[in-house]
Amino acid sequence: MPIPITVLTGFLGSGKTTLLNRLISDPAMADAAVIINEFGEVGLDHMLVEAAEDGIVELSSGCLCCTVRGDLVKTLEDFLRRLDNGRLETLSRIVIETTGLADPAPILHAIMLHPYLVLRYRLDGVVTTVDAVNGMATLDAHEEAVKQVAVADRIVLTKSDIAEDAGVAALRERLAALNPGAPVVDAAGATAGALLNCGLFDPTRKIPDVARWLHEEAYRDSGHTHDHGDGHGHHHHHDVNRHDDHIRAFSLATDRAVPATALEMFIDLLRSAHGPKLLRVKGIVKLAEDLDRPVVIHGVQEVFHPPATLPEWPDADHRTRLVFITRDMPEDFVRRMFEAIAGTPVIDTPDAAALTDNPLAVSGFSGTFKP
Numbered sequence: 278m279p280i281p282i283t284v285l286t287g288f289l290g291s292g293k294t295t296l297l298n299r300l301i302s303d304p305a306m307a308d309a310a311v312i313i314n315e316f317g318e319v320g321l322d323h324m325l326v327e328a329a330e331d332g333i334v335e336l337s338s339g340c341l342c343c344t345v346r347g348d349l350v351k352t353l354e355d356f357l358r359r360l361d362n363g364r365l366e367t368l369s370r371i372v373i374e375t376t377g378l379a380d381p382a383p384i385l386h387a388i389m390l391h392p393y394l395v396l397r398y399r400l401d402g403v404v405t406t407v408d409a410v411n412g413m414a415t416l417d418a419h420e421e422a423v424k425q426v427a428v429a430d431r432i433v434l435t436k437s438d439i440a441e442d443a444g445v446a447a448l449r450e451r452l453a454a455l456n457p458g459a460p461v462v463d464a465a466g467a468t469a470g471a472l473l474n475c476g477l478f479d480p481t482r483k484i485p486d487v488a489r490w491l492h493e494e495a496y497r498d499s500g501h502t503h504d505h506g507d508g509h510g511h512h513h514h515h516d517v518n519r520h521d522d523h524i525r526a527f528s529l530a531t532d533r534a535v536p537a538t539a540l541e542m543f544i545d546l547l548r549s550a551h552g553p554k555l556l557r558v559k560g561i562v563k564l565a566e567d568l569d570r571p572v573v574i575h576g577v578q579e580v581f582h583p584p585a586t587l588p589e590w591p592d593a594d595h596r597t598r599l600v601f602i603t604r605d606m607p608e609d610f611v612r613r614m615f616e617a618i619a620g621t622p623v624i625d626t627p628d629a630a631a632l633t634d635n636p637l638a639v640s641g642f643s644g645t646f647k648p
């Protein structure tokens with residue numbers, strides 16, 4: 278079973294290490310390993326001073342911890358080697374704390390693009406800390422901070438204990454507009470239960486929980502890009518801001534089944550022509566060739582996780598649903614492209630038997646859902 282990875286990101290001083298210190302003592306973090314890009318001012322409370330030979334140390338809580346400066350991939354491979362040669366008995370999950378200035382996308386890419394790591398690990402989610410006192414100013418001044426919020430699966434609002442209520446409310450509204458699908462958790466309630474297991478796979482139910490993972494209704498309800506009769510599709514929650522103004526969060530849903538070739542073409546077009554503009558894409562697609570086994574897609578910028586075929590629909594909702602967070606790419610553009618591709622009958626239909634036997638192989642897709 279692939280080992281879940283949580284990526285913890287957030288701007289400088291926004292409370293990543295403080296949050297990590299709390300998470301480490303949670304029973305859900307037993308047999309977990311923490312990888313820290315670089316130490317900030319505040320170290321982990323239980324950090325041993327002497328680092329072991331290979332840089333991996335055991336914390337008093339039982340968690341393993343190591344710091345890396347460059348080669349994250351090598352560290353992730355090291356952990357697998359330890360597991361495989363028995364030096365490590367179990368590894369329940371990995372939490373990677375990034376440096377505050379980092380764009381988390383390259384870290385996600387490193388995992389998603391690696392042919393071996395992508396089999397042994399699964400990206401559980403991105404957790405982003407936002408400072409309730411300085412968050413507004415940080416989002417105004419730093420585009421990376423906006424990106425960190427846009428790719429998040431969970432947002433942790435820190436320091437609300439010392440922030441003014443009005444400021445916190447405005448910040449929450451801004452976060453919801455930037456990334457409607459990510460629940461915003463107050464630092465006080467930011468337990469392992471609230472932050473871990475945000476991926477597709479729900480370990481307690483042993484089935485993929487697509488509804489929770491996509492949170493598509495939040496995009497529909499956000500009103501982010503709704504037209505309010507003023508002729509502009511701009512969001513209306515807060516004053517115009519130069520970074521936020523580039524970001525759009527929206528969803529597409531259709532009852533229609535999509536031919537596998539059309540889906541592949543849609544993804545290819547998005548990736549090749551507009552990759553850097555796609556901050557995050559997630560979705561479940563009803564394939565024309567295999568109505569009972571939907572395909573899950575998941576992308577960060579130009580990198581898409583190998584599409585996974587679910588053995589069946591996880592719930593009663595059998596529609597194709599896609600959620601997008603984009604930068605400088607209007608909703609209408611994506612919608613029209615999707616309509617054009619998914620709505621066009623396939624002229625050059627491949628051999629029907631081949632499609633029935635293995636529709637994904639025909640279209641070049643591979644991979645099945647592995648919990």
Ligand SMILES: Nc1nc2c(ncn2[C@@H]2O[C@H](COP(=O)(O)OP(=O)(O)OP(=O)(O)O)[C@@H](O)[C@H]2O)c(=O)[nH]1
Pocket residue numbers: 287288289290291292293294295296316317318319376377406435436437438439464
């Ligand atoms: N009052 C209050 N202070 C907090 C909270 N979270 C973090 N802090 C304080 O904010 C400061 C920065 O917190 P860190 O956890 O070091 O932040 P970080 O994101 O790891 O910082 P870098 O590693 O420098 O990017 C520390 O002095 C913390 O004690 C919070 O929820 N409330």
